[in-house]
Amino acid sequence: MKNIPFFTILIITSLCIIIAQGKLGEYVYIDYVTIEGLEYFKSHNLSSPSSALNSINSTALKALKNNQPYSVINTTVTPPNNNKQEYISYAPYFWPFCGCDGKNVTDPETQCLYKQIDGKVNGDVEILSDPHDSTSMVRDVLSLSISYLLYNDEDFAKKAVELLDVWFVNNKTRMFPDVNYGQVVRGPGEWKGRPEGILDTRLYVYIPAAIRILTNSNTWNHNDNIDKGVKTWFANFSNWLMKSELGKNESNAENNHATFYVAQLATYLNFTGRTKDANDLIGKFANTTFKDMILESGEQPKESSRRKPYHYQCFNLEALTYIAIFSQKINGTTNLWETKTKYNATIQNATDYLIHLNSTEDKTVLLPALYKVRDYYGDKFGVYADTMIKLLKETAGDSKWWTVYSPKSL
Numbered sequence: 001m002k003n004i005p006f007f008t009i010l011i012i013t014s015l016c017i018i019i020a021q022g023k024l025g026e027y028v029y030i031d032y033v034t035i036e037g038l039e040y041f042k043s044h045n046l047s048s049p050s051s052a053l054n055s056i057n058s059t060a061l062k063a064l065k066n067n068q069p070y071s072v073i074n075t076t077v078t079p080p081n082n083n084k085q086e087y088i089s090y091a092p093y094f095w096p097f098c099g100c101d102g103k104n105v106t107d108p109e110t111q112c113l114y115k116q117i118d119g120k121v122n123g124d125v126e127i128l129s130d131p132h133d134s135t136s137m138v139r140d141v142l143s144l145s146i147s148y149l150l151y152n153d154e155d156f157a158k159k160a161v162e163l164l165d166v167w168f169v170n171n172k173t174r175m176f177p178d179v180n181y182g183q184v185v186r187g188p189g190e191w192k193g194r195p196e197g198i199l200d201t202r203l204y205v206y207i208p209a210a211i212r213i214l215t216n217s218n219t220w221n222h223n224d225n226i227d228k229g230v231k232t233w234f235a236n237f238s239n240w241l242m243k244s245e246l247g248k249n250e251s252n253a254e255n256n257h258a259t260f261y262v263a264q265l266a267t268y269l270n271f272t273g274r275t276k277d278a279n280d281l282i283g284k285f286a287n288t289t290f291k292d293m294i295l296e297s298g299e300q301p302k303e304s305s306r307r308k309p310y311h312y313q314c315f316n317l318e319a320l321t322y323i324a325i326f327s328q329k330i331n332g333t334t335n336l337w338e339t340k341t342k343y344n345a346t347i348q349n350a351t352d353y354l355i356h357l358n359s360t361e362d363k364t365v366l367l368p369a370l371y372k373v374r375d376y377y378g379d380k381f382g383v384y385a386d387t388m389i390k391l392l393k394e395t396a397g398d399s400k401w402w403t404v405y406s407p408k409s410l
């Protein structure tokens with residue numbers, strides 16, 4: 001059974017922002033945030049009442065004052081290869097089992113076998129700083145980039161570039177372009193990364209989005225290294241994703257792991273000028289892995305078998321809708337919105353299934369996908385809008401951050 005940390009969806013959704021006007025308003029998807037979209041918000045003065053923009057603003061202001069850029073070399077746990085520039089995270093659902101002799105154990109991390117309990121997060125994975133720093137870096141870079149454009153303040157761009165430089169470019173502080181120690185299972189013997197660890201970098205799809213905005217800034221244009229440096233990183237990371245054993249295994253997954261792999265790799269390939277390869281990757285996914293993902297009823301069997309079936313089906317849908325929009329935007333040969341599984345089901349069927357599913361899990365995690373589904377397929381019966389309004393109410397006061405908006409007309 002593949003495994004994804006349940007808490008990570010909280011991270012990704014907190015990176016999604018709603019800049020709503022009125023009930024559903026005009027909006028931009030944060031993962032496809034564009035200069036045009038932001039300019040529209042600016043020129044229509046849509047920003048002032050929005051709690052989402054306020055959140056972006058306060059995140060950016062905090063980032064501006066933070067003089068300690070995130071870096072993997074600040075790691076709290078040195079990876080097994082003794083090189084701090086290697087990213088490391090622990091598998092979140094694995095727990096030590098020490099058997100009858102548990103009492104004698106002095107160091108469970110090296111003496112006990114770790115076994116998986118799906119959906120149950122072992123809180124001590126939190127001792128690692130790399131996953132936190134990685135997420136904070138993406139969140140800050142994106143917030144700073146958006147603030148730079150909205151408030152016309154070069155200081156925001158400068159800080160974003162500094163963060164990108166330390167994480168991706170500077171030889172001494174950057175992360176190596178691989179995830180060789182992602183979701184490590186602790187225990188006796190050598191600690192190794194698992195293919196599942198590649199999920200850890202899924203938020204990096206926001207980096208090309210942020211850079212699309214930053215390329216307008218003086219800071220970006222007066223820095224000889226940053227564009228080349230970041231692109232070199234993503235070119236190398238793309239190669240690692242395609243050629244390493246971990247990368248190949250992850251691409252052969254049958255569930256959300258494969259979907260997020262394709263979302264990432266397609267984005268990075270396009271970002272580094274390999275749009276055709278991105279298109280081919282999506283075409284292959286649509287012809288193979290995707291074919292088994294959605295049953296006629298709309299149920300996603302590879303996700304519904306998990307301990308958090310609603311959560312995981314939404315999680316996969318989030319990546320599927322990302323790829324679907326991407327496939328449209330590159331004008332490729334595949335349109336994932338229109339692609340049918342071998343059960344004749346589409347992304348829309350999977351969404352409808354979840355809308356009507358009687359589940360006690362938190363249903364608000366459907367929201368990010370719902371915006372996109374409604375925009376593509378339309379909403380003849382108003383069911384999507386009704387569901388969104390209902391779910392948005394459930395998030396009110398708690399999470400104002402969901403989907404970022406761009407005017408639909410763009």
Ligand SMILES: *[C@@H]1O[C@H](CO)[C@@H](O)[C@H](O)[C@H]1NC(C)=O
Pocket residue numbers: 045048049
């Ligand atoms: C934008 O909205 C704010 C607050 O609602 C208002 O004070 C300001 O005058 C508006 N600006 C423009 C250009 O309409």
Ligand SMILES: *[C@@H]1O[C@H](CO)[C@@H](O)[C@H](O)[C@H]1NC(C)=O
Pocket residue numbers: 047048053054057058061
């Ligand atoms: C952003 O935050 C600063 C500092 O708190 C404040 O002066 C400014 O008005 C804020 N801008 C918006 C659009 O909220």
Ligand SMILES: *[C@@H]1O[C@H](CO)[C@@H](O)[C@H](O)[C@H]1NC(C)=O
Pocket residue numbers: 067068069070071073074166173
């Ligand atoms: C993390 O590392 C960077 C790069 O060396 C450094 O500038 C920063 O101060 C460090 N942060 C902390 C919290 O130590």
Ligand SMILES: *[C@@H]1O[C@H](CO)[C@@H](O)[C@H](O)[C@H]1NC(C)=O
Pocket residue numbers: 101104
């Ligand atoms: C664990 O402790 C008990 C009692 O102190 C001892 O008899 C036993 O041999 C120990 N087991 C191991 C594996 O060290």
Ligand SMILES: *[C@@H]1O[C@H](CO)[C@@H](O)[C@H](O)[C@H]1NC(C)=O
Pocket residue numbers: 171
């Ligand atoms: C960075 O590392 C690469 C390869 O490891 C090396 O070729 C390059 O000279 C280094 N650059 C700096 C500034 O140290």
Ligand SMILES: *[C@@H]1O[C@H](CO)[C@@H](O)[C@H](O)[C@H]1NC(C)=O
Pocket residue numbers: 176177232235236
């Ligand atoms: C990045 O890619 C370049 C060109 O393929 C290669 O020379 C370099 O060794 C790679 N660096 C890393 C750290 O993978």
Ligand SMILES: *[C@@H]1O[C@H](CO)[C@@H](O)[C@H](O)[C@H]1NC(C)=O
Pocket residue numbers: 280283284287
């Ligand atoms: C996917 O399948 C279609 C229909 O069989 C075919 O035309 C297309 O070439 C395939 N694409 C890829 C990338 O395999």
Ligand SMILES: *[C@@H]1O[C@H](CO)[C@@H](O)[C@H](O)[C@H]1NC(C)=O
Pocket residue numbers: 296297298345346348349
């Ligand atoms: C799947 O969606 C299509 C429209 O996209 C619809 O015609 C079909 O009835 C749906 N299937 C089920 C089982 O709801």
Ligand SMILES: *[C@@H]1O[C@H](CO)[C@@H](O)[C@H](O)[C@H]1NC(C)=O
Pocket residue numbers: 267270271275325326329330
């Ligand atoms: C693909 O890359 C180009 C060039 O960097 C960029 O303009 C475009 O927005 C990217 N497309 C997507 C869907 O990310």
Ligand SMILES: *[C@@H]1O[C@H](CO)[C@@H](O)[C@H](O)[C@H]1NC(C)=O
Pocket residue numbers: 329330331
């Ligand atoms: C895709 O096609 C549309 C409509 O023809 C066009 O406006 C857009 O520029 C194209 N995008 C790319 C990346 O080729």
Ligand SMILES: *[C@@H]1O[C@H](CO)[C@@H](O)[C@H](O)[C@H]1NC(C)=O
Pocket residue numbers: 342343344
């Ligand atoms: C899918 O739809 C096609 C065309 O409508 C039909 O021929 C085929 O039997 C359907 N397959 C399944 C599994 O329902």
Ligand SMILES: *[C@@H]1O[C@H](CO)[C@@H](O)[C@H](O)[C@H]1NC(C)=O
Pocket residue numbers: 358359
């Ligand atoms: C939903 O499930 C709960 C618990 O299984 C059940 O009590 C309730 O009747 C169900 N509601 C509907 C509308 O099926």
